[in-house]
Amino acid sequence: TPKQPSNLSLLLQSLLDEAQQLPDAGKVADYIPALAAVAPDQIGLAVATIDGQVHSAGDADTAFSIQSVSKIFGLVQAMNRKGDSLWQRVHMEPSGQPFNSIVQLEWEHGIPRNPFINAGALVVADMLVSHYSASKAAALTFIRRLALTEQIWVDNAVYHSEKEHGNRNAALAYLMKSFGNIEAEVPDVLDHYFYQCSVEMSCKQLALSLLFLANRGIHPVNEQSICSRRDAHRVNAILSTSGMYDQSGEFAFTVGLPAKSGVGGGIAAIVPNYGVIAAWSPKLNNFGNSCRGMHMITQLAGQLGLSVY
Numbered sequence: 001t002p003k004q005p006s007n008l009s010l011l012l013q014s015l016l017d018e019a020q021q022l023p024d025a026g027k028v029a030d031y032i033p034a035l036a037a038v039a040p041d042q043i044g045l046a047v048a049t050i051d052g053q054v055h056s057a058g059d060a061d062t063a064f065s066i067q068s069v070s071k072i073f074g075l076v077q078a079m080n081r082k083g084d085s086l087w088q089r090v091h092m093e094p095s096g097q098p099f100n101s102i103v104q105l106e107w108e109h110g111i112p113r114n115p116f117i118n119a120g121a122l123v124v125a126d127m128l129v130s131h132y133s134a135s136k137a138a139a140l141t142f143i144r145r146l147a148l149t150e151q152i153w154v155d156n157a158v159y160h161s162e163k164e165h166g167n168r169n170a171a172l173a174y175l176m177k178s179f180g181n182i183e184a185e186v187p188d189v190l191d192h193y194f195y196q197c198s199v200e201m202s203c204k205q206l207a208l209s210l211l212f213l214a215n216r217g218i219h220p221v222n223e224q225s226i227c228s229r230r231d232a233h234r235v236n237a238i239l240s241t242s243g244m245y246d247q248s249g250e251f252a253f254t255v256g257l258p259a260k261s262g263v264g265g266g267i268a269a270i271v272p273n274y275g276v277i278a279a280w281s282p283k284l285n286n287f288g289n290s291c292r293g294m295h296m297i298t299q300l301a302g303q304l305g306l307s308v309y
Ligand code: GLN
Pocket: 066, 067, 068, 069, 099, 100, 118, 162, 169, 197, 261, 262, 263, 264, 288
């Protein structure tokens, strides 16, 4: 059981102050102008616990581009829709490669290594596009339901610039289509994927939205069943091995929590039976993970003894 600090909000504030002082905090994603323009020194931290309380510090109400954190939402939607047949089209192994890598796809016959690298998320997006008449609206509705608010939108500047600079993702999707692992038309799959990447959420919203993964698939605030207990365990397992790209091993070693990062600078970490930590700060390390976000989550997990191992 995690240690209960006498004042969690104060602890979060002190970890945030410490992270703000880090001398070498990386650099903002610059593959699209809309992300390169984000003010680099923003920083937020929130913890939602399964009793529904939210503690926070810094810019925890500021909405940011969730980017690859959205891969969790897409996967849960697709698991609910497709059942176990999903795992014939995407594996559950860590890739050890950068998130947008294409190299393994050819020798693995178009089957991506896991759903949390771009190739895997594109296969998941294909399943959603093929199964919903309005997959983008369904994605946004699902996220709003999880975050318990209608106040979540897509950043249109990010969405359009993702599309303009989407050649690598297009290459991944076309290669998989050549192997028969993309059913819909590639532009439709990319459109869905870029849309979900462009959803904006705050740390507080993100932490609340993932509480079901800390609570066996049940959203603890309204008792709604979001996925089966078995699938919540499975999502957490893959997050543990693959959620932090090719830094997942180090993250398991030093932090020991299922977690997902995005190039917008967000990181969500699941603490089973306790809650969710959401951290955000836009400057990234070489793996595409938020430097200050990693620092805050590492410190918090260490001080409260949160490692699942
Ligand atoms: N939109 C980004 C991409 O597809 C998301 C990647 C990420 O957050 N790692 O390249």
